[in-house]
Amino acid sequence: MTQTIHSGAPAFPLDQWYVAGFAWELQDVPVARTLLGHPVVMFRTADGRVAALEDRCCHRELPLSCGAVEARGLRCGYHGLLFDHGGRCLEIPGQERIPAKACVKSFALRERDQILWIWMGATPDSKPAGEPPAYAVHSDERYRFGGGVYHYDAPYQLIHDNLLDLSHLGYVHLKTIGGNARIHMNAELRVTQQGDVVTVVRHMPDSDPPPTYAAAWPFKGRIDRWQEVEFHPSHVRIWTGAMDAGTDRLDNPQREGFHMRGFHGVTPETETSAHYFWTIATNPHPGMEDPTQLVIDQTAATFEEDKVVIEAQFRNQQRFGARPVVDIHVDVGPNRARRVIERLRAASARAREACEA
Structure with missing residues (x-):
């Protein structure tokens, strides 16, 4: 009983919250996972906020998961571009001007009852339909x-x-x-x-x-x-x-x-x-x-x-x-x-x- 996949169509239900991990996994290093075919890097900022970005630097395409978590965000391990929780580039070492295109795709990531939930949309402008499920047992x-x-x-x-x-x-x-x-x-x-x-x-x-x-x-x-x-x-x-x-x-x-x-x-x-x-x-x-x-x-x-x-x-x-x-x-x-x-x-x-x- 293998899943029926139609050519050109999504292989999975979208416009859904999916489990991406657990809160305790996000410590002081980024976590990389491929979720529904999307390479994603997750991290936690200094203020406790959880974030998920496409695992690709917009400069020379090194996986951002090869970088380092800092107080303000995630720094690429190749040339040091620093990205915030929303994928916006905050800093380019040695360069004052930051191009408008210096950003990476972000995903909605929520932490609830020690579970990390990521929103996978069917369309580019898809927004989360409410909060992810609660799990009070935890x-x-x-x-x-x-x-x-x-x-x-x-x-x-x-x-x-x-x-x-x-x-x-x-x-x-x-x-x-x-x-x-x-x-x-x-x-x-x-x-x-x-x-x-x-x-x-x-x-x-x-x-x-x-x-x-x-x-x-x-x-x-x-x-x-x-x-x-x-x-x-x-x-x-x-x-x-x-x-x-x-x-x-x-x-x-x-x-x-x-x-x-x-x-x-x-x-x-x-x-x-x-x-x-x-x-x-x-x-x-x-x-x-x-x-x-x-x-x-x-x-x-x-x-x-x-x-x-x-x-x-x-x-x-x-x-x-x-x-x-x-x-x-x-x-x-x-x-x-x-x-x-x-x-x-x-x-x-x-x-x-x-x-x-």
Whole structure:
């Protein structure tokens, strides 16, 4: 199920906020990434403002990411041109006059809840439609969290497919969050959609706790387990967890027990590669040693396993070419998400065509 790309049309939905990184990545050096095909350099100014520019000096085209962050902006590492957060050249060493054309393209970059969001417009004059999404988990005193960044040599929608279909846990993640594969494949599944948001809910009552759960929470025996996946075009939120079997309803939004709340910012690099920005938050049990680092480490281990599978999947798609595939019951969520992406991509194409007409 590779993404359909139409010649001359945007490969991805535009006029969207996408995850570009995390606030803690912007220290005293610039950060370079290619996002939706655009080479971008990000940095933080002395007053704490975050900025994103095209990663190309307008003088001799050295990547600006090879330069240095200073109090007023980013200085090119070749001839020392200094650019501010908006891409305007502030200084040319040895030259008083600054040409009007001495500027580089800037992108709207926002920092919210320790997540960096970049606006990718369909047209040159596209402006952000409101602020980027909030993610209150990162400031919720009940949780502690950590995260990281992966690079995938695979299209970003293969990662969406993986996140929206957690039935694979029993086969791919046996040493961490897996559990009984048969229970996973036969779990009660409910898929709903509201606008561009697709939600997949899976309940697994009366299960054995998988290794990560058992190490992080003092379960008495068997558990009632849940997985709630919320797909947005720019990111995926996953709430998983468990409680002692029979202690509460699985549909109670205030249910107790062991919780893991995952943030997954899946951003295309190119049509065949992607960035995966993730965090995992958990609620430490007061009677146990803080399991946060354990949960972070084991979550990272599961993502390493997923990365191996997804990249191998894509290599095989390239090797065999376009072939028909068979859908099964667990594909409802991923297929709905793909339809959302294609509809938004088509809308971006129409917006661009109207601008160019």
